Amino acid sequence: VIPINASSGQYDSLQRVPGDTLPAIDFLTMADLHHAVVMEAATGVMIVSASIRPMVTEFVNPAFERITGYTSAEVVGQPPGRLSNNDLDQPGLYELQRAIAAGMPAKVIVRNYRKDGSLFWNELSISPVRDGAGRLSHWLGLLNDVTAFQSAQNELLAWAMRLETLSSLSADGLVTFDANERVAYVNKALLDHLGLAQSEILGATIREFDGLFSSCSDPRQPVIAMADSLPVSARTDSHADESVSELHLLKPEPRVLLRRILRGSHGVSWLAYFQDITKARQVEQIKSEFLATAAHELRTPMASILGFAELLQQRQFDQATMHDLLDIIVRQSRRITDLLNELLDLARIEARRGKDFKRIEVDVRDVVRTATEAMPELAGRLSLTGMKEAVMVKVDIGKIQQALTNLLSNAVKFSAPDAEVSVAIRQERAASRVGITVKDHGIGMTKAERARLGERFFRADPSGNVPGTGLGVSLLKEIINLHGGHFDAACAPGKGCSMTVWLPLSQPGAASPPA
Amino acid sequence: VEDQADIRKLVRMTLSISDAEVYEADSGESGLRMVSELRPPVVLMDIMMPGEIDGLEACRRIKKDPKLAGTQVVMLTARGQEADLAAGKAAGADAYLVKPFSPLQLLDTVAELGKLAAA
Numbered sequence: 001v002i003p004i005n006a007s008s009g010q011y012d013s014l015q016r017v018p019g020d021t022l023p024a025i026d027f028l029t030m031a032d033l034h035h036a037v038v039m040e041a042a043t044g045v046m047i048v049s050a051s052i053r054p055m056v057t058e059f060v061n062p063a064f065e066r067i068t069g070y071t072s073a074e075v076v077g078q079p080p081g082r083l084s085n086n087d088l089d090q091p092g093l094y095e096l097q098r099a100i101a102a103g104m105p106a107k108v109i110v111r112n113y114r115k116d117g118s119l120f121w122n123e124l125s126i127s128p129v130r131d132g133a134g135r136l137s138h139w140l141g142l143l144n145d146v147t148a149f150q151s152a153q154n155e156l157l158a159w160a161m162r163l164e165t166l167s168s169l170s171a172d173g174l175v176t177f178d179a180n181e182r183v184a185y186v187n188k189a190l191l192d193h194l195g196l197a198q199s200e201i202l203g204a205t206i207r208e209f210d211g212l213f214s215s216c217s218d219p220r221q222p223v224i225a226m227a228d229s230l231p232v233s234a235r236t237d238s239h240a241d242e243s244v245s246e247l248h249l250l251k252p253e254p255r256v257l258l259r260r261i262l263r264g265s266h267g268v269s270w271l272a273y274f275q276d277i278t279k280a281r282q283v284e285q286i287k288s289e290f291l292a293t294a295a296h297e298l299r300t301p302m303a304s305i306l307g308f309a310e311l312l313q314q315r316q317f318d319q320a321t322m323h324d325l326l327d328i329i330v331r332q333s334r335r336i337t338d339l340l341n342e343l344l345d346l347a348r349i350e351a352r353r354g355k356d357f358k359r360i361e362v363d364v365r366d367v368v369r370t371a372t373e374a375m376p377e378l379a380g381r382l383s384l385t386g387m388k389e390a391v392m393v394k395v396d397i398g399k400i401q402q403a404l405t406n407l408l409s410n411a412v413k414f415s416a417p418d419a420e421v422s423v424a425i426r427q428e429r430a431a432s433r434v435g436i437t438v439k440d441h442g443i444g445m446t447k448a449e450r451a452r453l454g455e456r457f458f459r460a461d462p463s464g465n466v467p468g469t470g471l472g473v474s475l476l477k478e479i480i481n482l483h484g485g486h487f488d489a490a491c492a493p494g495k496g497c498s499m500t501v502w503l504p505l506s507q508p509g510a511a512s513p514p515a
Numbered sequence: 516v517e518d519q520a521d522i523r524k525l526v527r528m529t530l531s532i533s534d535a536e537v538y539e540a541d542s543g544e545s546g547l548r549m550v551s552e553l554r555p556p557v558v559l560m561d562i563m564m565p566g567e568i569d570g571l572e573a574c575r576r577i578k579k580d581p582k583l584a585g586t587q588v589v590m591l592t593a594r595g596q597e598a599d600l601a602a603g604k605a606a607g608a609d610a611y612l613v614k615p616f617s618p619l620q621l622l623d624t625v626a627e628l629g630k631l632a633a634a
Contacts, residue, residue: 292596296563299593300519303614307525310618315532328521 044068044143046080050128050136054079058138067122067145069115080141083122085113096126103128103136109146121150173257173274181206181269190274195252206230206270213247221248226272231263247274256281293457297339297470301332342471346456346478349399354482357396361506364391364425364434371404377412378421386425391434392506395483400503403479406472407438407499415442415496432505433485439498445491453489476501516546516573517561517591522614526559526591529618530625543568550577550586556632557625560608562592562599571606578607587628591616 038045044064048055057075065071068083075082084093092108099106105127112122123146129138167174173190175183183204191198194216201212210225217223224245231243243261248254258275308325311317317325365387372378393400411421419441426435445453452458454477457470477487484504491497517523518541527537538553540546543564550558558577562570574588587610590603595613603611609631610624 292594295595296593299595299614300522303593303616304519304521304525306615307522307529307618311525311528314619328524332521 046141048139083112120147177270216249216251218248218250301335304332383422403476406476411440415440435500437500441496444493516540518564542566543573557587574606
């Protein structure tokens with residue numbers, strides 16, 4: 001509200017009104033009032049003469065001075081356009097030029113610069129002013145500093161970009177529904193989960209959206225419809241308000257998704273988030289299968305131990321039978337001990353991922369000699385080849401010997417007591433690796449058995465006649481893989497097996513002792 | 516019907532206490548052949564055995580065969596989880612003994628089922 005001082009015929013601002021002036025509206029003209037509006041407006045006003053060339057600024061109001069930092073004296077009599085400060089390549093300025101050339105009004109947002117050089121966003125409207133004869137006499141320009149608005153909008157855009165990037169990179173699916181409960185946004189992950197294009201899903205109702213899931217789902221585990229599981233409470237801040245369900249999809253590929261539905265706000269009615277838990281479920285299943293198998297493998301020898309011990313407790317047996325039964329108890333107790341040790345070894349190696357391996361440079365021949373000499377069963381039936389030249393590897397000697405011992409004891413266990421077992425070292429310089437092959441002439445394996453070799457608890461002899469835990473090859477594979485090598489096996493039923501451990505050679509340049 | 520020699524021996528020695536006649540097979544296939552030939556009142560059946568026919572499948576076939584009606588099947592297995600017991604029941608097993616089992620318990624079970632089979 002602005003008091004008007006009638007005695008001077010001028011408007012005046014509040015602070016400058018002398019206390020004794022009396023309002024006398026009668027003496028004011030409409031022109032005075034218009035002038036007051038122009039001088040007090042928050043919008044910058046500039047009037048540019050169009051009748052002379054080049055155009056010059058004839059008038060600016062105080063708001064213009066505030067917005068631009070230029071005083072009236074600095075711009076009046078000068079051509080307009082100073083505010084753009086040579087930042088001329090802007091769509092808004094081209095639009096302005098076209099409007100001026102056509103003598104038409106225009107409204108644009110352009111980058112302008114204050115007197116101190118600082119940038120501001122100017123929402124500029126221009127309109128032509130014509131005289132009684134319709135000739136263009138002036139241009140009227142109205143300026144609004146929209147810098148704050150513009151930077152808020154830029155910030156919003158940047159946020160939207162960041163969110164879009166994040167949600168498109170996310171492995172988890174995301175969908176939002178608008179106020180009419182139709183799909184407003186869906187991210188890339190969810191489209192991939194369903195094998196759909198964006199256009200097939202945008203605008204869908206919740207029921208239609210449920211239908212898309214049903215058509216992909218496993219019929220044995222029907223999808224719990226989203227429409228039937230919307231959270232009841234109206235609160236948006238409570239986690240208790242989430243509705244969580246597990247969805248099993250078969251198409252486009254088997255997948256387990258954990259769906260969380262949340263109530264939205266600000267134009268979003270619902271938001272659903274789909275966490276892909278396929279991998280986690282698989283790991284859980286492998287773990288529980290492993291546990292069930294481990295329990296089975298421990299229960300079987302335990303059945304012999306407990307059963308025969310109870311029989312011995314309750315019945316009288318002759319000396320020979322008693323020995324026989326005690327033998328079984330001892331053998332099966334050893335089997336349980338071996339099983340537990342190997343299970344713990346396997347768990348330790350898996351958990352440490354080779355971090356506790358003490359790797360040192362060693363000659364493969366020494367490792368082979370030590371491992372073979374430690375097995376009395378090999379006496380008189382072992383043939384060694386490839387022992388002429390030193391082959392250096394960088395390994396944990398104890399672990400590699402354990403792996404070799406597993407191979408050698410398999411060769412001994414699964415062949416006749418006097419059948420030959422051969423060990424060959426073969427260096428492949430081009431592939432920078434060395435192979436240690438253990439070959440036997442034992443019972444061998446069928447193709448199906450070979451495929452299961454290395455599977456935990458898999459035994460080539462399930463009868464229990466040949467002692468073993470079914471963990472030896474799993475353990476050896478882990479050890480070799482963690483050394484950067486790999487394991488190979490070739491078997492034929494009735495003809496024996498040839499199993500090779502490949503290890504990477506030490507890097508050239510490393511100290512190599514003479515052969 | 517059991518692939519582990521030690522367990523077969525344990526069962527044979529246990530059942531010899533009750534003067535039962537015991538026949539052994541080491542796979543589902545040979546077990547089925549033996550059962551249809553000898554028609555025993557009670558069959559003790561391991562579940563996890565090598566070959567095409569595991570203990571559950573062998574049990575299903577015995578229970579489906581009208582010529583073998585009345586044959587009692589005891590699952591004798593190291594698989595002791597709820598789901599395993601349910602699978603045994605679904606296959607038609609009359610009793611389920613989880614390894615390790617007590618020989619006395621085995622004797623009782625076989626005696627009871629033997630009476631049922633004779634009835």
